[in-house]
Amino acid sequence: MATVAVLALSGSLLSACSGDSGKPTLNWYVNPDGVDTFKEYAATCSEGKDYEIAVQLLPASATDQRTQLARRLAAQDSSTDLMNLDPVFVAEFANAGWLAEVEGDLAEAITGGEYLEGAAETVLWDDKVYAVPLWANTQVLWYRKSLAEAAGLDMTQPVTWDQVIEAADSEGGTVGVQANKYEAYVVWINSLVQGAGGQIVSETEAGRDAKVELDSDAGRKAAEVIQKLADSKAAQADFTVSNEGTSLGQMFPEEGPGEFMTNWTFVYANYKGLVGKPGGPADEEEFKDLGWARYPATVEGEPSKPPIGGIDIGIGAYSENPEEAMEAAECITSTEAQVDLAINDGLMPSTNAAYDEVGASGEFPEDLLDLYRTSVDEGGPRPKSPFYSQISSAVQSVWHSPTSVDPDSTPKESAEFLADVLAGRSLL
């Protein structure tokens, strides 16, 4: 009886590895955004090939995705062929030797200008390419045109955080940000620091010996912005636990002038789909009141550094079919796939060619697409370090709650704590 069970089990395991048709199966681990399009491309990219791509779903949170993939790769799992990676994890995974290097024409295309600069930058580690950008995300300033107009703010020129907070405050509006104790809060802090010409850490290739630069004028300037918003009437009620979703409802509230909100590119499609529904604009006319502008500057006169996100496709270093996986990665990041992801799921492309096609489709306003492109091109990536998750957690633990941020103490305290954590002198 037991033998039969073992045989049956091993039989089903074998068939899982090789597919029904005897072809090898490439496992593609995807995050839950745009899964339907991923499935479609898994099928399309398997057609006429000597492999089958099977989509495997990862958990929703980026932290859990990283943990699950890392546990497989640390154990040298040969069944992890392709994976969707948040850009901040590329350096960590590449440094650990978990990602196969991307070489040849594809690598040249990535570094040679076919991809948006900000997106291409996310897949480089140690001057080598370790992943293929699939889609590139960025944050812009979303706002109600009527609110900006009432406050007398000229949105055709770059605006600063100070101006935005004062404008919202003066008209009874609010400013929506992400300030809960999680990754997006670090995204905000990083952009504020970079916007003032600084860095959270530099020389990240040195690993544990990276230089912590938070205790600087840029760090203090960033803290001033957070403090200003925290002390202002423009801060939203759930400011200290706010995330990407919490401030969406404040744009078209039943009462009040609406808000300014820094948020990712999904916002446009979100409100477009909510016209006439709860939480969205009442009608097409009100939807037209939705404005967008470049991410606010930390310091007047210095260009802002919009956050960069998105998804890169990594190829597992222990894959049994590395060449096939590389071919599949090229197919699932093709221009057509990127255009489909943008139009079906609102996930914006990482290549210039795909942007052109999305522009031609007429699904998005031209000026919005231009804004996205410039933002990704001129954006500021988060520190590329094998210790990124520790850097992020250390920053979060000192800078949260945002209401306790003080320009005189927070940057200094967090710089000391971060240095201790990197050196292994403090627990996190």
Next chain:
Amino acid sequence: MTTTYVAPDDKRDVKKAQKVAASDRSKAENSLGMKLVAPAIFLMLLVTAFPMLRALYLSLFNYSLTVPEEREFVGLSNYLTALSDPLFWRDTGNTVLIMVITVAVELVIGFIFAMVMHRVIFARGVIRTSILIPYGIITVVSGFAWQFAFSNSNGFVNGWLPFIGNDFNWFGEYGSSMIAIMVSEIWKTTPFMSLLLLAGLAQVSEDMLEAAKVDGATWWQRLWKVILPNMRSAIMVAVLFRALDAYRIFDNIFVMTAGAQGTESVSFLTYRQVIEQFQLGIGSALSVLLFLSVLLIAFLIVKIFRVDLAAARQEG
């Protein structure tokens, strides 16, 4: 296998040796016993001793999975880092607090349940089963159930407690979060405690109880002078098992607060170092410290109850 064979020619303990030698049967039983447990001991060594030694070894390194080539020997510095870090002591404080409160409450409620199960004369099966049901539920599931119960948007706890506002957020601050975690822990494991105590209750001789009754002892006196002293080993086993279990608390915290509001336990801290941050060195040092704490607690409990388990076994 605590009784050891002593060779007959050992002159230091001739009396005992003669006693042992006198019983060929007990000798054969011992040898058979050894053979029977040998595979289990071998397997235990393989699955527990190896990881423990490996953790001990790794704890001497500064070692991150994401920078394997930078692994360096740092001696005991990971232990110094942990022991001098306020975070470690805060988490140890939390863990001890949870252990002391939950075990104390469980001991009292568990004893009452054990008495009920022991004395009940009608619907015995139903009553025993319903008392034991929570223990059959997976901790993660009970954690989620209690998290929903304490939730201020869809839970029933706020509605049932008249002195608490309907919008009170139990997970918004330290004290109330700890209460929620402990309630879930107590609900889940009290049946285990009562099961162990029931076994102890069954060992208390009815003759003794009757004799005490004839001598005019009140119910209270019988409880304190006859029942409890005779259950000492059972109570120790129950407290020991539960204390060691409670000190390693992880699931309820993971599900209910994920360590927010400073409710982290030592196990959770270790989990974060190893699984989330891939810091194998400091994580291993923490798990060794956790292991040592558990040993210390076991030692203290055995000392406090002054029970000789080996003697208890011989009596049985």
